Amino acid sequence: MRHQTQSLPAKQPARLRVGILLARRFTLAALANFIDVLRLAADEGDRSRPILCSWRVVAMRPGPVESSCGLYVEAEDSLGDPTRFDYIAVVGGLIGEGQWISPEAEAWLCRAAASGVPLIGLCTGAFILARAGLMQGYRCCVSWFHREDFLELFDQMLPVSDQIFVVDRDRLTCSGGASTAHLAAFLVDRHIGRAAARKSLSIMIVDDALAAERPQPGLPVELRASDALVKRALLWMQQFPETPPTAERLARQLGVSRRTLERRFAEDLAISPAEAGRRMRLAQVRALLARGEKSVTQIAAETGFSDVSHLIRVFRAAEGITPEAWRRAQGGAGGT
Structure with a gap:
């Protein structure tokens, strides 16, 4: 008799719901590594159905957003009610690119914070959260390569540049690149389970989840x-x-x-x-x-x-x- 795999019903609410806000000229690798861990944890194998967790790219209005390498990603939803997400992740862009997100999007992040939605800064997304005044009193992870850039803009804050990511209550920040995968694995471990986190990283040919305190390369x-x-x-x-x-x-x-x-x-x-x-x-x-x-x-x-x-x-x-x-x-x- 042939074995039949039983899937979770699609109508079951996801255990982890993430909204993703892309800065102008965002870094594609930071986004891709983060989302791939979520999608691989969301279903059996690598079938990618958003069952156990879901993710949506949001913007002021639906449409394409250009990455720093020139490729575009489609924002599917308008900003809307931030409390429909368990987390909101901001993917930062290139340093020196001017206004990374619109004032309306910044106000939306502030509304999300006021509503108790935890905020994530991926790569230079930490800069965006800091500029919105949303990192005051929080530890903030910044890549060692951009540490001086951060200090020039926010001289009252001392960034953490000797860890791949930092979790401080309802603010989560990371140094970018591959560290976004490990931050996503942390979320999957927290909300879905360690086995799902390990499965995602294994399929991505990553040996194992790294702890937040792991030194930056x-x-x-x-x-x-x-x-x-x-x-x-x-x-x-x-x-x-x-x-x-x-x-x-x-x-x-x-x-x-x-x-x-x-x-x-x-x-x-x-x-x-x-x-x-x-x-x-x-x-x-x-x-x-x-x-x-x-x-x-x-x-x-x-x-x-x-x-x-x-x-x-x-x-x-x-x-x-x-x-x-x-x-x-x-x-x-x-x-x-």
């Missing part, structure tokens, strides 16, 4: 530590490039002696904490030079060098050329 290859204490130290240094901590201060922060910290660095990376900090800051200098948006003087201030002369001296010792020459070689522009 992005450190230079030579600083990929295996020692847990060294990892924590590197992530702490990564959050404060403009004021690099001394080994003594870092050890106090981590609750160990300076000697223990230096020994663990030597055993794991064969360098001192100070040298690791220097390499990390030089990696950030290269990233900022490649973006071409800031002068070498600005970059020196943001990456913990005492002045531009100090940066040029250290950079030339590492790369053999000045920062400006390196930028020109990469095809970038800028000035001192």
Whole structure:
């Protein structure tokens, strides 16, 4: 006798209902990873029927929304009553793209918050929630790559840049990219079950759900530590490039002696904490030079060098050329 799989009735209310608001020029990967976890958890196998959970893309009026890569996603519904969703996720767009969402959409998010609907900031969606005044008093996850951008706009807030996502009561934020899949898996685990979350990630060829506290990637290859204490130290240094901590201060922060910290660095990376900090800051200098948006003087201030002369001296010792020459070689522009 052939086995017949019994499906849940489609009319049964979904256990997890998510509304998705797309910013202008939103990041497609953040949206796709998030939705794919939901759809794979919503039904048997990968049949994708919205049974156990549902998702709707909403906008001021139905129609296409352009992503940062030029592809369009159709918004199916108008904003409407926000309480029809268990969560509302905002997918952010490119930094420096001006008004990401309309004032009406921002007011809708405020109405949702006032009604008790938890809000999710995917990728730079955290910027949108912060600009709407909806992250005051909350911990906010921001990618280490956009940390300085966030601080320029919201200098009264200290973003979390050493975790892939943060859950603080009814605000959930993540660093973007693959972290949106892990945040979605957290929601699936909470509302549907761990097996459904694991199934989704397995089909997506992701080994397992990562906890919120999992460090963000992005450190230079030579600083990929295996020692847990060294990892924590590197992530702490990564959050404060403009004021690099001394080994003594870092050890106090981590609750160990300076000697223990230096020994663990030597055993794991064969360098001192100070040298690791220097390499990390030089990696950030290269990233900022490649973006071409800031002068070498600005970059020196943001990456913990005492002045531009100090940066040029250290950079030339590492790369053999000045920062400006390196930028020109990469095809970038800028000035001192």
